[in-house]
Amino acid sequence: MAERLIKLKLIITCKDASKIISQSLDGPLPWPDRMKLKFHFLICDSCIRFNRQLHILSDAVKGIRNNIENNSTIQLSLNAKTRIISMIDSKNY
Amino acid sequence: MTPNVNDWLNEHGDYLYRFALARLRDPHEAEDAVQETMLAAIKGNNFEGDSSARTWLTGILKHKIIDLYRKKIHEQPLSDFTDLDASDSSMDDFFDKSGHWLDKPQTLDMPDNALEQKQFLSVLSDCVDKLPARLATVFLMRDLHETDNEIICNELQATATNVWVMLYRARMGLRKCLEMNWLKD
Known part of the structure; x- marks a missing residue:
């Protein structure tokens, strides 16, 4: 049985699994890759944790972004506003 | 108007x-x-x-x-760009020869309370700054600006494989950096 799975390349290393996990964040995986990952997760807690780490990483980055977007104390400085207006005036639009 | x-x-x-x-x-x-x-x-x-x-x-x-x-x-200097093959040597820090984790990934959770969360995000921010600039930018394009991979490829005139390898390496580095700087006791 195990031999057959290896022949089908359904059994993959953690190194290969980690690449597939990263790709899974960027779009739907091809069917064989999904199967490989499913099998791998059955036998590997480390890669399950790695998968979780990448999802937390991705959520956290969006958290940083949202904190800035929603922070109304962050404002375009008066200097910058004046500079932008005078730059546009000088170009006579 | x-x-x-x-x-x-x-x-x-x-x-x-x-x-x-x-x-x-x-x-x-x-x-x-x-x-x-x-x-x-x-x-x-x-x-x-x-x-x-x-x-x-x-x-x-x-x-x-x-x-x-x-x-x-x-x-960015091109040297950052050259070593783009995920296949092997670039991942030697993380895996042994047979493809097993050298250091098993640890449980990483986003803290619930606001203060700790803020600290977590600030550690992450520092980790992004420590990445090679190209990797950091590609990572930010993808995960922060949520640009489609296809657009990233076009903008950078890179192949899809190059882009995913960069993302992979950026993410590998970041989660390791978080483990080292956030989970330390």
Whole structure:
């Protein structure tokens, strides 16, 4: 049985699994890759944790972004506003 | 319609600035992006009344942000770009010869309470700064600005494989950095 799975390349290393996990964040995986990952997760807690780490990483980055977007104390400085207006005036639009 | 930069800046300037700052992480670049947006808005003057001015301006800003990302990437020395093969040696730090984790990934959780969460995000921010600049920019383009991989490939004139390898390496480095700097006892 195990031999057959290896022949089908359904059994993959953690190194290969980690690449597939990263790709899974960027779009739907091809069917064989999904199967490989499913099998791998059955036998590997480390890669399950790695998968979780990448999802937390991705959520956290969006958290940083949202904190800035929603922070109304962050404002375009008066200097910058004046500079932008005078730059546009000088170009006579 | 007479475009009025004054009104746009007063009504949407802060919003656009925060939008840009959240993605570019540099106040000067964020100001530049807003300035470029205003210029393009006034030059193009193709605002159609069926969307709000804010939506329209944000749409322009999104493109300006991608322009700035692209510029950042092309400013980096090429050496950063060369070693793009995920197949092997570049991952020797993480896996042994038979492909097993050298250090097993640890449980990493986003803290619940606000103060710790803030600290977590600040550790992550430092980790992003420690990445090679190209990797950091590609990572921010993808995970922060949520640019499609296809657009990233076009902008960088890189193959899909190159882009996913860069993302893979960036993520590998970041989660390791978080483990080392956040989980330390």
